[in-house]
Amino acid sequence: MRKLSGKIDGQEYAVLIGQNMDSERKHYFEEFSDRILFSSPKLPPAEIQRLKVEFGNKNVVLTDDGESCKSLANYSLLINELLGRGFPRNGMMSYSGGGTLGDLVGFVSSTYKRGTRFSAIPTTLLAQVDSSIGGKNGLNVASFKNSIGTFHLPEAIFCDSAFLSKGVMRDGLSEVIKYGMINDPKILDSLRGHRWDDILDDPDLILSLVERSVRTKMAIVEKDFRDTKGVRAQLNFGHTVGHALESVSGNSLSHGQAVCTGMIIESRMSELEEISERGTASSLVGIFGDLGIDVPDVSAYSLDSMVNFVLNDKKLSAGEIRIPVPVRPGFMASLSLTPERFKKILSKAIGG
Ligand SMILES: NC(=O)c1ccc[n+]([C@@H]2O[C@H](COP(=O)([O-])OP(=O)(O)OC[C@H]3O[C@@H](n4cnc5c(N)ncnc54)[C@H](O)[C@@H]3O)[C@@H](O)[C@H]2O)c1
Structure with missing residues (x-):
């Protein structure tokens, strides 16, 4: 223990x-x-x-x-x-x-x-x-x-x-991968060569994934327990677009599916704005693919409904929507976009 x-x-x-x-x-x-x-x-x-x-x-x-x-x-x-x-x-x-x-x-x-x-x-x-x-x-x-x-x-x-x-297991793995992206790339390394449904067969692996994830969350929360300093906001990587997807899909996408897709789309948006390094989104696609977790196709969902959801869900900061994004695994930055730009880039990211 x-x-x-x-x-x-x-x-x-x-x-x-x-x-x-x-x-x-x-x-x-x-x-x-x-x-x-x-x-x-x-x-x-x-x-x-x-x-x-x-x-x-x-x-x-x-x-x-x-x-x-x-x-x-x-x-x-x-x-x-x-x-x-x-x-x-x-x-x-x-x-x-x-x-x-x-x-x-x-x-x-x-x-x-x-x-x-x-x-x-x-x-x-x-x-x-x-x-x-x-x-x-x-x-x-x-x-x-x-x-x-x-x-x-x-x-x-x-x-x-x-x-x-x-x-x-599956919904939680999206959050585990999120911790790998925001703070602890060793999590991503340790998932290599595993399918999502064989992880429980390896007791050391599951304990290490839980421990590394918990350590990351504890460290972030302890710096910003009441979510007022912007530190805890990093934990929302993938969740701005993810929550919008959950909502416009009428919750037919699970939270884990929505966060997995949200992380990929937000990384693409951030690559388009030259904040994330090229290949960040495709490496996420590769990680989920290797694990055998399908990334849902969300191109049919209404862009307007998604943007409206985001605008209702999030406070604007100086007139811009701000989302946490990885520059590369383990190093986070923030992407700030006006609602108009957000919609344009989201459309490209979903199409791409
Ligand atoms: N408070 C926070 O900081 C925080 C952070 C993230 C998510 N959440 C919330 O967490 C909720 C999602 O949690 P979840 O994904 O655990 O979903 P959940 O609580 O709905 O559990 C998923 C399903 O698994 C069943 N279940 C639970 N344990 C089981 C087990 N050991 N074996 C078999 N079935 C089991 C449950 O009965 C349920 O049907 C959302 O409401 C979300 O808002 C809260």
């Missing part, structure tokens, strides 16, 4: 990365006489059973996850569950599931009785390398994604590869 320790705003936290960390979790959670675990019912039954042994049967509540769980209705449901149990403020609240359940339970934990202690057992690759790290949470209100949320840091995050299965 590897332990990464961090400190933000005076609060210490730890990320534990390993395989089969049952005894570590049991030992940690036993300390809290009042504890509750909200778990996804979609985990394999054997995993849910293991968690019930670790937490105590009565402390495990199965609750629906997926994007639709990030709602005010579900928020009320969980708050009522806690009130019904008389759950105290100094109790430990945790979740086992993907990023959607983490966002919901994180928000509940930060607001119930003005904030309880919080910890995480992320069970998708995306949740292990991204959403569980950094203390952001959020709910979708009136169909606006993450329109309300808080910063609430988990004290302990258990990234246990025993929970990962092929079905929860």
Whole structure:
């Protein structure tokens, strides 16, 4: 097991990365006489059973996850569950599931009785390398994604590869590759020669990918926890165009597919503006191709709808849309374009 320790705003936290960390979790959670675990019912039954042994049967509540769980209705449901149990403020609240359940339970934990202690057992690759790290949470209100949320840091995050299965790998790999592009090119090297669906067969590789990704995210978040200094913005590489693609596709593209395509398109845009080195976008196409991950063809989506989405989604800076882009893997810069120029370059990048 590897332990990464961090400190933000005076609060210490730890990320534990390993395989089969049952005894570590049991030992940690036993300390809290009042504890509750909200778990996804979609985990394999054997995993849910293991968690019930670790937490105590009565402390495990199965609750629906997926994007639709990030709602005010579900928020009320969980708050009522806690009130019904008389759950105290100094109790430990945790979740086992993907990023959607983490966002919901994180928000509940930060607001119930003005904030309880919080910890995480992320069970998708995306949740292990991204959403569980950094203390952001959020709910979708009136169909606006993450329109309300808080910063609430988990004290302990258990990234246990025993929970990962092929079905929860692909979306997370886009984020892993993103970390390789923004900070740690060794991630990209270590993926060479692997297909996405054989990564779990190599326990050392999966642990190293999670650890390197988590280290990058922790380092960035610790410099800019509340996302006010522009440092955390680097993590949005691929996400400006990616979020627009998710939206205009009516969510038929998964987050991972959208981010993978978004990184390629944004790199092409940046090459056209002579910020990214030539070949940056095609090297990304090569990485996804070698992994056996299809890059969706998005040329049929409406350009106007995409640009409108970006304009609604992002604050303009001095009248320009600003997006983080890699000059080369491991070295980031920023691309600033007026909305008109953005549309023109986006059109070329998608066509090319
Ligand atoms: N707070 C943040 O900083 C942050 C960062 C990135 C993404 N997010 C959020 O994360 C969410 C996406 O998270 P996600 O990709 O984990 O999706 P998800 O939570 O919807 O999980 C994907 C699916 O996998 C299932 N699942 C979870 N663990 C499983 C397991 N071990 N075995 C089998 N099935 C399992 C879930 O039930 C769900 O159906 C989005 O809502 C996004 O906004 C938040």
